[in-house]
Amino acid sequence: MKNVLTIAGSDSCGGAGIQADLKTFSAHGVYGMSVITAVTAQNTQGVFAVEDISAELIKKQIEAIYDDIKVDAVKIGMVSKIETITTISETLQRYYVKNIVVDPVMISKSGYHLLQPEAKTALINNLLPLATVVTPNLMEAEVITGVEIKNIENMKKAALLIHKMGPQYILIKGGHLEDEATDLLYDGDDFYYYPSPRIQTKNTHGTGCTLSSAIASNLARGLSINLAIEKAKEYITIAIQNSFSIGKGVGPTHHFHELYSKVGLID
Numbered sequence: 001m002k003n004v005l006t007i008a009g010s011d012s013c014g015g016a017g018i019q020a021d022l023k024t025f026s027a028h029g030v031y032g033m034s035v036i037t038a039v040t041a042q043n044t045q046g047v048f049a050v051e052d053i054s055a056e057l058i059k060k061q062i063e064a065i066y067d068d069i070k071v072d073a074v075k076i077g078m079v080s081k082i083e084t085i086t087t088i089s090e091t092l093q094r095y096y097v098k099n100i101v102v103d104p105v106m107i108s109k110s111g112y113h114l115l116q117p118e119a120k121t122a123l124i125n126n127l128l129p130l131a132t133v134v135t136p137n138l139m140e141a142e143v144i145t146g147v148e149i150k151n152i153e154n155m156k157k158a159a160l161l162i163h164k165m166g167p168q169y170i171l172i173k174g175g176h177l178e179d180e181a182t183d184l185l186y187d188g189d190d191f192y193y194y195p196s197p198r199i200q201t202k203n204t205h206g207t208g209c210t211l212s213s214a215i216a217s218n219l220a221r222g223l224s225i226n227l228a229i230e231k232a233k234e235y236i237t238i239a240i241q242n243s244f245s246i247g248k249g250v251g252p253t254h255h256f257h258e259l260y261s262k263v264g265l266i267d
């Protein structure tokens with residue numbers, strides 16, 4: 001059994017954050033563990049409150065896991081504020097952690113600042129250099145680089161700049177492009193494309209969380225970065241195709257082991 005950790009925020013409605021990550025890990029047949037950085041009061045219509053977990057408790061959660069259990073990959077999601085970011089970075093470095101997927105979560109689809117704007121530089125300086133792969137969406141890549149991103153050429157320009165900030169691989173997600181949902185990977189030498197037709201649905205809550213957790217699961221299972229992303233892209237595409245409405249707003253994606261094993265995405 002491979003063990004995968006998520007360091008992220010809790011989403012009370014279960015579509016994003018820790019809850020989406022753990023569902024994704026289960027669907028991939030890996031053992032999921034969590035370090036909670038913040039608790040959000042959230043549903044399909046928005047985020048209504050956030051309470052951050054103390055840096056001390058975040059550190060103790062990470063230590064509790066790494067002092068006892070072998071971790072094959074870690075995904076980092078919502079990190080809220082400067083102290084949270086520096087604590088995660090310092091603590092992970094003590095354990096020489098490998099296979100780190102950083103999803104630089106900034107603003108929810110509903111418009112709530114899940115990363116305090118003043119913490120942007122701390123995220124860039126402390127987490128990007130640790131990342132095996134960083135997975136910004138278009139807006140996050142714009143904030144990180146200052147490049148306006150409307151098309152693949154802009155994505156390539158941003159990827160080159162983000163690579164200079166330290167991550168080994170950069171995956172810029174194209175879920176917010178106008179036509180196809182093409183994701184772009186840059187490995188420091190070459191670009192790789194992961195296209196899919198745009199699926200017409202409003203139910204895309206937690207797509208970014210799901211993709212990054214699927215990549216972490218695949219890295220833990222020993223897949224190469226290209227295959228880990230290719231399989232994760234297949235997973236998120238089917239998860240969105242099978243997304244559904246709960247509540248009045250943006251519904252979640254679908255995570256069922258049976259569904260994915262049928263189409264051969266996992267063993």
Ligand SMILES: Nc1ncnc2c1ncn2[C@@H]1O[C@H](COP(=O)(O)OP(=O)(O)O)[C@@H](O)[C@H]1O
Pocket residue numbers: 136137138173174175176181182183196197198199200201204206207208209211233236237240
């Ligand atoms: N409507 C859609 N149709 C197909 N793929 C999508 C759609 N929306 C998002 N995706 C895919 O979901 C993943 C998450 O992307 P994105 O929605 O851009 O991230 P975030 O949730 O961080 O904003 C990417 O692989 C992206 O291509």
Ligand SMILES: Cc1ncc(COP(=O)(O)OP(=O)(O)O)c(N)n1
Pocket residue numbers: 008009010011016017018040042077078105107108109110114204205206207208209210
């Ligand atoms: C607790 C928590 N973490 C992350 C997010 C953002 O998730 P994402 O996958 O980008 O999905 P949307 O919010 O954009 O639907 C979140 N909402 N909550």
